[in-house]
Amino acid sequence: xxxxxxxxxxxxxxxxxxxxxxxxxxxxxxxxxxxxxxxxxxxxxxxxxxxxxxxxxxxxxxxxxxxxxxxxxxxxxxxxxxxxxxxxxxxxxxxxxxxxxxxxxxxxxxxxxxxxxxxxxxxxxxxxxxxxxxxxxxxxxxxxxxxxxxxxxxxxxxxxxxxxxxxxxxxxxxxxxxxxxxxxxxxxxxxxxxxxxxxxxxxxxxxxxxxxxxxxxxxxxxxxxxxxxxxxxxxxxxxxxxxxxxxxxxxxxxxxxxxxxxxxxxxxxxxxxxxxxxxxxxxxxxxxxxxxxxxxxxxxxxxxxxxxxxxxxxxxxxxxxxxxxxxxxxxxx
Amino acid sequence: xxxxxxxxxxxxxxxxxxxxxxxxxxxxxxxxxxxxxxxxxxxxxxxxxxxxxxxxxxxxxxxxxxxxxxxxxxxxxxxxxxxxxxxxxxxxxxxxxxxxxxxxxxxxxxxxxxxxxxxxxxxxxxxxxxxxxxxxxxxxxxxxxxxxxxxxxxxxxxxxxxxxxxxxxxxxxxxxxxxxxxxxxxxxxxxxxxxxxxxxxxxxxxxxxxxxxxxxxxxxxxxxxxxxxxxxxxxxxxxxxxxxxxxx
Numbered sequence: 326x327x328x329x330x331x332x333x334x335x336x337x338x339x340x341x342x343x344x345x346x347x348x349x350x351x352x353x354x355x356x357x358x359x360x361x362x363x364x365x366x367x368x369x370x371x372x373x374x375x376x377x378x379x380x381x382x383x384x385x386x387x388x389x390x391x392x393x394x395x396x397x398x399x400x401x402x403x404x405x406x407x408x409x410x411x412x413x414x415x416x417x418x419x420x421x422x423x424x425x426x427x428x429x430x431x432x433x434x435x436x437x438x439x440x441x442x443x444x445x446x447x448x449x450x451x452x453x454x455x456x457x458x459x460x461x462x463x464x465x466x467x468x469x470x471x472x473x474x475x476x477x478x479x480x481x482x483x484x485x486x487x488x489x490x491x492x493x494x495x496x497x498x499x500x501x502x503x504x505x506x507x508x509x510x511x512x513x514x515x516x517x518x519x520x521x522x523x524x525x526x527x528x529x530x531x532x533x534x535x536x537x538x539x540x541x542x543x544x545x546x547x548x549x550x551x552x553x554x555x556x557x558x559x560x561x562x563x564x565x566x567x568x569x570x571x572x573x574x575x576x577x578x579x580x581x582x583x584x585x586x587x588x589x590x591x592x593x594x595x596x597x598x599x600x601x602x603x604x605x606x607x608x609x610x611x612x613x614x615x616x617x618x619x620x621x622x623x624x625x626x627x628x629x630x631x632x633x634x635x636x637x638x639x640x641x642x643x644x645x646x647x648x649x650x651x652x653x654x655x656x657x658x
Numbered sequence: 659x660x661x662x663x664x665x666x667x668x669x670x671x672x673x674x675x676x677x678x679x680x681x682x683x684x685x686x687x688x689x690x691x692x693x694x695x696x697x698x699x700x701x702x703x704x705x706x707x708x709x710x711x712x713x714x715x716x717x718x719x720x721x722x723x724x725x726x727x728x729x730x731x732x733x734x735x736x737x738x739x740x741x742x743x744x745x746x747x748x749x750x751x752x753x754x755x756x757x758x759x760x761x762x763x764x765x766x767x768x769x770x771x772x773x774x775x776x777x778x779x780x781x782x783x784x785x786x787x788x789x790x791x792x793x794x795x796x797x798x799x800x801x802x803x804x805x806x807x808x809x810x811x812x813x814x815x816x817x818x819x820x821x822x823x824x825x826x827x828x829x830x831x832x833x834x835x836x837x838x839x840x841x842x843x844x845x846x847x848x849x850x851x852x853x854x855x856x857x858x859x860x861x862x863x864x865x866x867x868x869x870x871x872x873x874x875x876x877x878x879x880x881x882x883x884x885x886x887x888x889x890x891x892x893x894x895x896x897x898x899x900x901x902x903x904x905x906x
Contacts, residue, residue: 518753519761523748536770
């Protein structure tokens with residue numbers, strides 16, 4: 326018998342499969358962006374929402390993933406910046422690993438600084454990455470960026486067309502969600518939450534908080550790397566501005582608006598950040614103002630994000646009021 | 659006399675001009691319930707923190723179960739068999755009671771990677787349920803720890819300290835803020851655990867009645883140094899102790 330939760334998940338998956346049908350290229354492209362940014366934001370959610378370590382570096386990890394994939398998949402060039410011409414299936418794990426290792430290194434400051442100090446450290450890393458991408462043009466193409474990354478061809482399934490690339494992205498998204506779910510519900514996930522809620526207590530219970538902090542950064546960064554690895558073939562053009570600080574802030578917004586610490590919060594948050602401006606375009610010049618005002622209202626009245634808001638509404642609508650386990654018996658202890 | 663499970667030698671800690679702990683040495687024996695008492699500012703908490711890796715002492719050494727434990731991190735001390743509770747509430751409020759207890763045991767099962775690929779509960783649910791029942795928290799098993807009352811959270815905090823099967827449990831003011839009925843139950847459970855498992859306890863506490871009725875031996879700290887040691891009866895009749903508390 327299928328549980329209610331699994332039925333919702335299945336309905337969501339069917340909706341994602343049906344969503345691009347009959348739509349133009351731009352809508353399908355926007356849906357691809359939503360899925361890709363959802364993955365990056367879910368990675369940030371692990372670092373921030375579950376483990377409580379603030380990071381403003383997620384766009385830098387996307388950049389590492391995107392540039393690594395681009396340089397590995399672009400065909401060799403006689404002049405200008407060329408690549409190695411490898412298949413995406415080879416480039417992607419290398420890109421994810423690169424982001425994982427850099428994330429691990431960036432995690433070290435988190436062992437010493439917390440809160441807004443840590444935010445500044447990660448912000449500095451994003452700025453540094455942007456400058457490297459812009460200035461090292463022999464490798465990155467500088468401000469001109471890299472163009473023409475091929476979309477993966479699996480022989481029986483070529484992702485060259487927009488709709489096919491969407492289904493390819495959706496498949497990666499589903500596998501990614503399963504992996505993340507496995508991590509979150511494992512003892513590692515419990516240790517991440519313990520780190521967020523009370524790191525001193527966690528350490529006294531044998532949790533190696535150093536290792537868990539580093540892992541929270543590294544896994545979250547690897548998710549950013551994976552997203553970057555999909556952005557390169559989706560857009561087929563990357564330049565430093567695509568991964569500037571503003572994109573890290575956008576991903577932070579996705580996590581907060583959707584609901585930090587909720588598994589699907591960032592997916593909903595990414596939907597709001599990426600899809601809502603498109604829906605509001607009919608308002609012409611006002612859409613950014615409406616969008617900004619909506620986000621402000623949401624954050625003020627619903628600090629737990631849209632999923633938190635959903636919980637509040639569901640609890641209000643419940644007919645059977647739930648009481649704490651001991652209240653029906655009187656306080657025995 | 660039983661085996662020594664902890665040996666504290668010449669531990670000192672100074673904060674600026676204040677000598678918080680002054681050359682303290684004592685041993686803890688297997689299966690005993692040792693009380694550590696003293697007036698406010700006597701250095702109990704600093705000493706506790708020095709023993710538990712939260713604060714690095716200026717001098718001295720600590721040996722636990724035959725291992726040099728000086729300078730070890732709290733997580734390594736936990737792996738050496740030390741469980742502890744905190745003076746302040748120290749549960750994980752957004753995790754269920756069951757998850758709090760499982761967390762307290764999971765790091766002692768398998769390697770880091772086997773924990774990632776193994777069962778989500780690390781196979782600890784039956785053991786956690788036993789401990790939850792022992793502390794009479796069954797009816798709250800699936801509640802968020804943050805929704806429990808203060809006293810219930812104190813009980814949960816204590817239960818977490820027992821989950822990994824420690825040889826020594828250090829309790830930092832376990833009676834603080836707990837009502838009398840609950841305190842009586844808690845004391846009875848500590849005694850039972852001590853008898854059934856032979857677990858050693860070191861208890862810091864202000865509540866004299868609690869310490870004197872629970873502990874088998876008591877150390878008294880004043881101005882960072884040990885001024886008396888003995889059974890509860892001896893301590894209650896010790897003039898130096900009375901003076902330290904009454905400012906004589």
